Amino acid sequence: MSYPGGNRSFIHDTTGYDKDAVEYVLRGRTWQSWHEILEWLRADGVGDPHLSQQEVQALRQDMERAATRGAHLSEDPDRMWRELKR
Template identity: 65%
Template sequence: MERPGTNRPSAYDQAYYDSAAVDYILRGRRWQSWHELLEWLRSEGVDDPYLAQGELQALRQDVERAAARGAPFDNDADRLWRELKQ
């Protein structure tokens, strides 16, 4: 018998994303701004089969914070990852 809750994502999955998720998003297209990326996360990103809901939510929150503080936007995955983690 399977333990209750084993089919649910863990709390770790719900509030975390890694650099592979950032790389995946950037591979899809060349973004022009935080705003453009944020619009995608809020609309099409919700249905993206690669991103878990927790990853999507954490990414959206970090993108919102980066945009609000006026961080420079970059299409380089490593630079964007570092900016999002500040």
């Protein structure tokens, strides 16, 4: 049986997603705002086969918090990861 995120062998982080998930969301896309990336997570991210539902939900929550505090939206996965874990 196939399910979203089922092709990922493991999740490194117990908070719902790992740095690989952040890198995947940033890869090949140029996000203009937190709003734009959050809309993608709510719509297309939910059905993306590379992300589990847990990852999408946790990413969305952390990104909403980052947007609320006015954090810089970085295209660098390492910087984004650090910002989301604040």
